[in-house]
Amino acid sequence: NAGVTQTPKFRVLKTGQSMTLLCAQDMNHEYMYWYRQDPGMGLRLIHYSVGEGTTAKGEVPDGYNVSRLKKQNFLLGLESAAPSQTSVYFCASTVLGAYEQFFGPGTRLTVL
Amino acid sequence: GESVGLHLPTLSVQEGDNSIINCAYSNSASDYFIWYKQESGKGPQFIIDIRSNMDKRQGQRVTVLLNKTVKHLSLQIAATQPGDSAVYFCAENIGSGRGQNFVFGPGTRLSVLP
Numbered sequence: 025n026a027g028v029t030q031t032p033k034f035r036v037l038k039t040g041q042s043m044t045l046l047c048a049q050d051m052n053h054e055y056m057y058w059y060r061q062d063p064g065m066g067l068r069l070i071h072y073s074v075g076e077g078t079t080a081k082g083e084v085p086d087g088y089n090v091s092r093l094k095k096q097n098f099l100l101g102l103e104s105a106a107p108s109q110t111s112v113y114f115c116a117s118t119v120l121g122a123y124e125q126f127f128g129p130g131t132r133l134t135v136l
Numbered sequence: 137g138e139s140v141g142l143h144l145p146t147l148s149v150q151e152g153d154n155s156i157i158n159c160a161y162s163n164s165a166s167d168y169f170i171w172y173k174q175e176s177g178k179g180p181q182f183i184i185d186i187r188s189n190m191d192k193r194q195g196q197r198v199t200v201l202l203n204k205t206v207k208h209l210s211l212q213i214a215a216t217q218p219g220d221s222a223v224y225f226c227a228e229n230i231g232s233g234r235g236q237n238f239v240f241g242p243g244t245r246l247s248v249l250p
Contacts, residue, residue: 066225066240114179123168127179
């Protein structure tokens with residue numbers, strides 16, 4: 025099993041550009057999450073999904089959209105990137121009934 | 137809002153010594169806690185968890201202690217090794233949900249000295 029994978033690993037955007045981050049998991053997990061991690065701060069939840077076709081807002085959803093068309097994939101979109109969205113983004117997944125989250129390796133995004 | 141915090145942002149220990157990493161939480165209703173380890177350039181990795189009806193749980197070389205009276209959590213690593221160098225952070229579950237109800241602390245960086 026590859027676990028949780030994220031694409032791309034690094035990306036640099038200009039203000040106003042759009043992009044999509046892809047998260048994939050091969051563990052058949054029901055729950056998937058997108059977090060951002062900023063220096064000196066804990067992980068903050070952006071959006072999450074409790075199953076295919078369902079998504080919900082987390083703590084810091086503004087400026088992001090998500091989609092979960094397939095159970096194994098969770099996409100995070102930035103429609104118009106802003107410098108404040110410079111961060112490291114982590115995807116995670118959880119099996120139904122459990123608390124432990126399995127994290128991907130992260131995507132480092134810089135918005136100029 | 138309520139959040140999880142850490143007493144020390146950095147901790148340096150000699151190889152072979154024991155390490156103690158602390159975490160203070162503010163939500164008395166939190167029922168479940170997890171410690172994660174994050175190595176440089178990698179995603180967080182589960183270390184150990186504890187439920188609020190317990191005050192101690194042991195794993196391989198790690199022990200988590202929970203003091204609900206003062207809302208304090210600690211992670212003890214025995215015989216610290218170079219491979220233990222990483223950022224450690226705790227997470228508390230503040231609701232009945234799963235990942236969407238976790239609050240993560242900012243982390244403590246553990247450096248193991250030779």
